[in-house]
Amino acid sequence: MKSRIVKGIKFIALLLALSVTFVFADRLLSFKTIHGIRQARDLYAQPEDTIDVVFLGSSHVHYDINTALLWENYGIAAYDYSAAEQPLWITYYYLQELCKTQSPKLAVLDLYAPALFHDEYQYYYLSDNLNGIRFSQNKIDMIKASCEPDKLWDYFPSFVTYHLRYKEFNKYDFEYLFMSREKRQEFKGFTPHFKTEVFEEPYHEYEHVTDIPEKTREYLLKIIAFCRENGIELYLVVNPYYINYEEAGCYNRIKEIADEQGVRFEDFNDWYDSMGLDFSTCLNDGSHLNYQGSCVYSDFLGQVIKVLYDIPDRRGDEKWESWDRHAEYIRGQAERQDSEDINEN
Secondary structure (H helix, E strand, O other), X not given: OHHHHHHHHHHHHHHHHXXXXXXXXXXXXXXXXXXXXXXXXXXXXXXXXXXXXXXXXXXXXXXXXXXXXXXXXXXXXXXXXXXOOOOHHHHHHHHHHHOOOOOOOEEEEEOHXXXXXXXXXXXXXXXXXXXXXXXXXXXXXXXXXXXXXXXXXXXXXXXHHOOOHHHHOOHHHHHHHOOOHHHHOOOOOOOOOOOOOOOOOOOOOOOOOOOOOHXXXXXXXXXXXXXXXXXXXXXXXXXXXXXXXXXXXXXXXXXXXXXXXXXXXXXXXXXXXXXXXXXXXXXXXXXXXXXXXXXXXXXXXXXXXXXXXXXXXXXXXXXXXXXXXXXXXXXXXXXXXXHHXXXXX
């Protein structure tokens, strides 16, 4: 009997050692891109039930929506829970994942990816969309919706995507390995970019309608239904960028669906003058705003949200102090960039 107990203890110890080793290796070897993986991983570090507004969608979210400014100017506790080129079928499962630990009052969904990408499966940034999500039935369902059966094992489990990752280790891999939960809370998904490309203001007053794929429509309706069932207000938006004819037609079709469903929709490409968005200074590239543009747009968006929705001002409440640290972190990035620009000139 004693021998069996000893063997049992050793077996349990071995399982624990293997589990700890796997978690350690996974955290060290995993990619930590700001194209979606950190946005997903660091959601789990956020204090429970503190995110009042979640911004969902593609890179147009974490480039354009300045969560630090929304906090400093309006006291909005927001998080950019997005990933590059994210299709709506992944957004649907992201929303469910978020609601395991958060109870957002408002979900703001940017519609760039469903307007631009019409294939039934989107693989280019799929790892960035999947790898930050913890293993669960929700993740399994997400992968099934995102992969053809013969490609499943290219993305699951996540470590199959690491390949020769150990050859690319850098200082940040080890910093993140030992980063405290408190430090990770400073990250709210927003990733400021400081390059400037000059563009002329695009024509955007299109009235034609272009249909969207059935899969996109199906998951848009699922997102609408999920928000209703869980008491979350849904705001469909198009963040400002260098819009084209075909994309504009898709937005017009989505607006028709939104009207049918009684969901608020706003194309902020109709508001360049009102928000003061200058295409010669506010764009990082043709598709994304730079830091200056994010400040212009987010300040305008914050005013709109405060008028349309009952979102509390959380400033001064200790439970939301991580947003103070987040704002300080983003401010520091901007100041360092200004200093570098001065030195270059």
